[in-house]
Amino acid sequence: MSTTGTTLVIGATGTTGSRTVAQLAAAGHRVKAAGRRGAPVAGGEPVRFDWYEPATHAAALAGTDRVYLIPPLGDPDPAAVMLPFLRQALQAGVRRAVLLSSSAIAMGGPAVGAVHQALPRLFEQWAVLRPSWFMQNFTGAHTHARSIRDEGVIRTATEGGRVGFIDAEDIAGVAVRALTDGQAPNTDLVLTGPEALSHDDIAAIITDITGRPVVHHRLSYEQVRDRLATQMPAEFAALLAGMDRAIADGAEDRITDTVQRLTGRPPRPFRALAEKELQGSPRPGRYRSATP
Template identity: 70%
Template sequence: MTATGTTLVVGATGTTGSRTAARLAAAGHRVRAASRRATPVPGATAVRFDWYDPATHGDAVAGTDRVYLVPPVGDPDPAAVMLPFLARARTAGVRRAVLLSSSATAAGGPAAGAVHEALPGLLDEWAVLRPSWFMQNFTGTHAHAASIREDGVVLTATGSGRVGFVDAEDIAAVAVHALTDDRAPGTDLVLTGPEALAYDDIARIYTEATGRPVTHRRLTHGQLRDHLTRTAGIPAEFAAMLATMDRTIAEGAEDRVTDTVERLTGRPPHTFHEVVTRETARSAGAARP
């Protein structure tokens, strides 16, 4: 890796942003950790940043030469705020950007797909990370994790469809390389774990790793949509989109693995068993007085 200037990490308190900021700081890079509350991050300078408040953008990007971009959560058209920010960042001296997108979204697709498509025309140095679904969905604050803790069940409309679930630590490791290597990837990188797993497999492995019985309850598209709206309070349009994403998994859209993590980091990606064991041990340690 080459010595760098200063990296702005947008979403520095989130699942991948926090891990990326921590890894950059641990490696000796200067980091500006951006969040809406300017939450302190060890080894980084905390700055306030709100995608919907352009007044926060100038101070956040000042003095930086690269940026890790996490789109605003739940926004169906993030390009409306992200592209003006990127143009401003380029003028301020940013020369490299790494965008967090999704394996389900290609360039020109919905949500971050529009930013992905525009990024090469805005900056010469760039990469788009397209991770599969996070393993941390089953251990953190995601609805699946809450359902496991409360009822010992995972509810999906994925049937027997498989997903190359990926560890957020592996995403962050790739992000650090994309941000700091001598040459930016200049492409999109699909990130997965070492194997594609069905949700039945997820339930089984979680049970084996923790000793807590977990089952996968298969729902129809309509049942999942209604459950998300009624129980989780998710707006009907967004709930329908989430249910449709499950249906695409059932149809095989996420049944793949890539060598990207090992190719860029020099080590294999973590298994789901490793991640569940690690994350539950962390949670147990944090809960002790």
């Protein structure tokens, strides 16, 4: 790896942001850890940053030469706030930008796809990380994890479609290389775990590890869309439900060698992560009855 200046990590308290800060710091790199409250993050210098408060942007950018970009959560048009920031970042001396997108969203696609399209025109050094769905969706604070803990249920419109679920630690590992290697990737990188699994497979693995029954309830696109619309803007709910439908059609049934190729180590399989994070939990009697 090359010696770098300072990396600004936006969303530094989040699933991939916190891990990216930790891995950068462990490798000896200087990090500014940006979040809406400027909360302390292990390994980084905390700095307040809010996509929707431009007054916080200049101080966050000061002294940085590269940036890890996590789009504003739930915004169906993140380019509206991200592109002005990226132009400001370029003027402030940032030379490399690494964007977190999704395997489900191609360059020029909806939402963050528009930022992906603009990034190569703004920066000579860049990368777009397009990870598959996070394994942590089933173990952290995500809706799936909560329904697993509370009801023993995973609800999706994915039918039997398979996904190359990926550990957020592996995403962060690729992010660190994309940010700090002497040569920037200058491309988009589709990231997956080592195997493609259906949500039925995920439910079976969690059942086996925890000893508590977990089932996958197959909902329609409309049912998923309407459930999500109670938690987020309707347009974004429809986008996420549409991703479930794409999974059902086979869009995510693939694995790539990107993690191995960039980090030099194989991606972690879901069973290994679940054994670490779920073994011994939930406690007996935790689940209520499972209803669709």
